[in-house]
Amino acid sequence: MPQTFAFDIYGTLIDTAGVTRSLATMVGDQATLFSSRWRDKQLEYSFRRGLMRDYVDFSVCTRQALEFTSAQLNLPISDTAAQALLDEYRRLPAFVDVPTALQQLKSAGHRLYAFSNGLPDDLEALLETAGIRHAFVDIVSVHEIRTFKPDPAVYRHFLTRSGATADGCCLVSSNPFDLLGGKAIGMRTAWIRRSDANHFDPWDRRPDLTFASLSELQQAFSE
Incomplete structure (x- = not known):
């Protein structure tokens, strides 16, 4: 779905x-x-x-x-x-697995949003330069409400802007602090663990899904 x-x-x-x-x-x-x-x-x-x-x-x-x-x-x-x-910082590269995975998720009918601490103009420039801006419905920046992840207000703001419900939205991040923030308000979460050296915080909350790459996530949501 x-x-x-x-x-x-x-x-x-x-x-x-x-x-x-x-x-x-x-x-x-x-x-x-x-x-x-x-x-x-x-x-x-x-x-x-x-x-x-x-x-x-x-x-x-x-x-x-x-x-x-x-x-x-x-x-x-x-x-x-x-x-x-x-x-x-406005023209950093995308990870190699990202462009294809995003395009395939979009083609499957999923609604993709960029969701970041960055400034809207910086994010526009960054995603355009990386060649992936077209994959997203919109960009949601914390700048719109003047605070940062993992403030719960940031995640609620995302749901308001996207029109999604917490249980109908999947937050995808490589940053454990970000996923813990989303989990705190009931969002589904997927951790992109790009290295075995990365470890999740030993809290009482865990990500719902864990993948080694965006390609693995895309495959899981295309089955």
Whole structure:
């Protein structure tokens, strides 16, 4: 039966490690560590902002996390280089399995939405550059209500915007914190576990489904 899917973007459909190649020209063999720390701090800042009710948009969290990571690792990056990295966040690549899986889900009659912490304009640019914008009915951004995942208000806002019910919607994410947020309001959840090194939080809630790739999810919903 056709249903609504809410797809997280960063880390689920779009490979945030795509900046590592650019970082390698700036910080050498520290690029992988730098990229990972930057991503972790970016999310930490969004969590803090959400709890404090002190909203700034996700691009600010991203920029401030970059500044912090550069200072913490003692790896100076020029203002010009920093801006180049921030610009690259608008043109990161999709994971290789994503375009075909999304197209097949859409062709099967499912309603696909992009659902993200990112700014609407940034997400439009990102998905267009990755060649997958056409797969989505719409983009739902947390910016519309000025808070961040996993605030329950974000997931309720998605249901309002999409017209879906919690039990008729599947939240797809590689981020456990995101899935726990959706689960808290009764959404169905599918974890994309892209690496065996990824582990789910040992809470009393688990994802309804777990897949190693988007291709596996697509196959499961095409049977």
